[in-house]
Amino acid sequence: MVVAAVVVAAFAFTVWQPIQVLPRIELAPGYALVDQRGGQYTSESGRGSVTLYSFAPLDCGARCEAADATVAEVLQRVTAEVDLGNVGFRVVTIALDPVDGDPSLLAGAAQRSGADGERWRWIGGSGERVRTLVGSGFHRSIAAGAGTGGETAFDPGFVLVDGNGVIRGDYRYRTTAPDADKLVANLQVLASEIRNAHGAASVAYEAAHLFLCYP
Template identity: 55%
Template sequence: MVFSTVFFGAIAFAIIQPIKVLPRERPAPGFSLTDQDGDAYTSETGRGSITLYTFQPLDCTGECARIPDTMAAVFSRVDGEVNLSEIEFKMVTIALADQPSTSSLQQAAVSTGADGQRWSWLGGSWDQVKSLVGSGFGRYFDRVEPGQNAIGSVESGDITFDPGFVLVDGNGVVRGEYRYQTLSNDADKLVSHVGLLADEARLSKGAASLAYEAAHLFACYG
């Protein structure tokens, strides 16, 4: 009786004072890659942290260069604009390359401002990355013949890909997928959505957790 009263009270609260949540889309894929320091970095490394993923060639020029610029903007803004409290925020760039060397990952990290602690560059074999990015995260990329239209390049040849970002919560659930937009500020949306996940992680405790579950229920069926 007490539980039902609290539960329906939480639903009423969610109706009267709506809580904004990001949908729980699907489990993020598991993986094991190597970071810019030559250490193993797996999907479990980010467990408990909010993680923003993106994917790009090591040599990202022209229009492609705006992707690391967006990541750098998010990296610099989150601490000042989001109440993280004790929650960790990480960023990961997965190199669209075949078994990149540690030195090439380090060079890419330096050029983009990735510190190796909160923002890491990861690499693996072509088959690993193709499966992870293409099947796991649902982002298209492939090699193209020299001379064809491509965004960025790697040592093994030109790469064509669909730029974007994926936001994963501390439970390993995909909470946001974003195609790269040239006519809008991706960083604004990404920082705002990191804030929503941080609020949910901080506040969804005790009776408030029921209100958040009610908000997710309404988000699914609203």
């Protein structure tokens, strides 16, 4: 009887999804890079805040217009539509070109994209470090000079990381990058978990992860 109740509960949880959660996909990579102001920015700098990562060459131009517009819209709507409680939210764009010792390159790219340096900042480092970080850590392809015009070819999109440094969403350009609605909706799901998954309610959230997210 109890087993049947558990089975029915599991079925109901899976079908009706009374609590929605974003999966805890994997650890976001650790790094220590510089930001557009010349200061060190590390994976620990975003600890405790929700971070939306994007990836772009310094001279991205028209190729990044849609993604930049999406980021701007998300930043605007998060303030009005997403209640993250005391948890902060920021966007970090990782420059795919090397910026060894020259943060002005980052500052220029940030200005062109509209990044204010606070809620949206650009970070970068040496070519090898960034290639390892983006390729092995965020699982995105990056090839310097491989574009049709000799520009850096890359796999644009977004990665959503929670305050514990865990990847909660991975968005590829062709499907969701221009879609601020999806990003805001997922941020609302994450915000709900951050606000509510405490005490007894954490059991329900863990059940949701168990039923909805495990492979």
